[in-house]
Amino acid sequence: MSSEWAHMTNPTNENDGTTTTTVVVSGDRNQVPLTPSNPGNGVRSVKNTPARSSNPSPWPSPYPHGTAASPLPAGVSPSPARASTPRRFFRRPFPPPSPAKHIKASLAKRLGVGKPKESPIPEDGSTEPQQALDKSFGYSKNFGAKYELGKEIGRGHFGHTCSARGKKGEVKDQPVAVKIISKAKMTTAISIEDVRREVKILKGLSGHTHLVKFYDACEDANNVYIVMELCEGGELLDRILARGGRYTVEDAKAIVVQILSVVAFCHLQGVVHRDLKPENFLFSSASEDSDLKLIDFGLSDFIRPDERLNDIVGSAYYVAPEVLHRSYSLEADIWSIGVIAYILLCGSRPFWARTESGIFRAVLRSDPNFDDLPWPSVTPEAKDFVRRLLSKDYRKRMTAVQALTHPWLRDDARPIPLDILIYKLVKSYLHATPFKRAALKALSKALTEDELLYLRAQFMLLEPNNDGSVSLDHFRVALARNATDAMRESRVPDIISAVNYIVIVLISII
Numbered sequence: 001m002s003s004e005w006a007h008m009t010n011p012t013n014e015n016d017g018t019t020t021t022t023v024v025v026s027g028d029r030n031q032v033p034l035t036p037s038n039p040g041n042g043v044r045s046v047k048n049t050p051a052r053s054s055n056p057s058p059w060p061s062p063y064p065h066g067t068a069a070s071p072l073p074a075g076v077s078p079s080p081a082r083a084s085t086p087r088r089f090f091r092r093p094f095p096p097p098s099p100a101k102h103i104k105a106s107l108a109k110r111l112g113v114g115k116p117k118e119s120p121i122p123e124d125g126s127t128e129p130q131q132a133l134d135k136s137f138g139y140s141k142n143f144g145a146k147y148e149l150g151k152e153i154g155r156g157h158f159g160h161t162c163s164a165r166g167k168k169g170e171v172k173d174q175p176v177a178v179k180i181i182s183k184a185k186m187t188t189a190i191s192i193e194d195v196r197r198e199v200k201i202l203k204g205l206s207g208h209t210h211l212v213k214f215y216d217a218c219e220d221a222n223n224v225y226i227v228m229e230l231c232e233g234g235e236l237l238d239r240i241l242a243r244g245g246r247y248t249v250e251d252a253k254a255i256v257v258q259i260l261s262v263v264a265f266c267h268l269q270g271v272v273h274r275d276l277k278p279e280n281f282l283f284s285s286a287s288e289d290s291d292l293k294l295i296d297f298g299l300s301d302f303i304r305p306d307e308r309l310n311d312i313v314g315s316a317y318y319v320a321p322e323v324l325h326r327s328y329s330l331e332a333d334i335w336s337i338g339v340i341a342y343i344l345l346c347g348s349r350p351f352w353a354r355t356e357s358g359i360f361r362a363v364l365r366s367d368p369n370f371d372d373l374p375w376p377s378v379t380p381e382a383k384d385f386v387r388r389l390l391s392k393d394y395r396k397r398m399t400a401v402q403a404l405t406h407p408w409l410r411d412d413a414r415p416i417p418l419d420i421l422i423y424k425l426v427k428s429y430l431h432a433t434p435f436k437r438a439a440l441k442a443l444s445k446a447l448t449e450d451e452l453l454y455l456r457a458q459f460m461l462l463e464p465n466n467d468g469s470v471s472l473d474h475f476r477v478a479l480a481r482n483a484t485d486a487m488r489e490s491r492v493p494d495i496i497s498a499v500n501y502i503v504i505v506l507i508s509i510i
Helices: 100-111 189-204 236-242 249-268 331-346 356-365 380-389 400-404 420-430 434-446 449-461 472-481 485-489 494-498
Strands: 147-155 160-166 175-182 214-219 223-229 281-283 292-294
Touching: 147 175, 189 214, 189 223, 189 485, 236 281, 236 331, 249 292, 249 331, 249 380, 249 400, 331 380, 331 400, 380 400, 400 449, 420 472, 420 494, 472 494
Parallel strands: none
Antiparallel strands: 147 160, 160 175, 175 223, 214 223, 281 292
């Protein structure tokens, strides 16, 4: 592997990104404070930084209309309306999110509607009837014949989840989880597309140990049903609280490795989750060493390698600075992992305030506190790891794969996955000027052993020839080996087409 390749830096193509269309969410209405519900049960309350006192959630109830009109079986309440998601506009210096233009443009493209013709406003005050929404998804219509629905076990942004049991097929007599989304709450084409995309992502992402398994998608006149693996071990947040608010360093390390592993897989497939938080990680069983599973892809989206998104979505405590600036990519998920790692190690949120706008202000302006207890007793490697995930400059943040090779998490026995960053770096290098290539070659001599470890692992995943060279075919085959339907949907393989001539690396840095 040549020294030129060894020191390429993250390309920043902020001007060639495109936009997506998802519901604008400035905060999670179901955010659970990191404090036990019963302070007298022997569990220590979790402190908050930089402020030292907690306050009840500032968000209104997500169920303002009651449950009387639910079309669901008795005892199962309807999911909160997508249309009722609060859209918090805040004063300067935080410009109000205004997604109208790109949402309208995307809708016009999606529905095949051109620019509306200008016409006088009717004098009688009447309006033209709106185009009826197509709420048919093409999913199986026999949910009742295939599954027996049980009690409600959880709620998310836009749906609620019930336990169920399979009546036939591959899940016969097996317990499953069913996410139920009411069609009555799908009041816009965007909300319909969100559900369609969530199912497509769950179906396309297949085969990872730490990803909730997708079984089926059904629908009837009233609801969409997403059938998934039932995780009976509870939320990561509950485990944190049960341990007194934080994990030991070694136990936190095991959790972070599982989170990074599944996020690295999603990113390679061209999927950004956009709502990583302890509530969206479930344990498969009640066992202390059970696998952690990533759930809830309701805010997730497909993303091409050089694409930038501008929707303000996610949960306030975990949202990255660049999301608030309305230009972000996969690095936003890494920031959220940094927040989770911070909480695991010390039991506090790195950014906290009494209001949503205050949280955003802290995310944009404040730095995490590494001075208070227990940080002085935490290893330097662990603190460096968290700092590098919570860098406000997304270009300096580690990728999920790079984080797995960090000294705090390093394990020679654990295989390192392929990183899409390598493809971006090669593309950037090939488009660089001769002067920049010469500069990169000189800088490569100063690479640290930690950086070389990551590059060697990626180089070996390309399966170089005996003479230490790789060609464009090596990159193509390595990507194809890891491909899923999600990768094809997000058009990640298109990056190979952008690298339009063979890349030869004559000497490997070993």
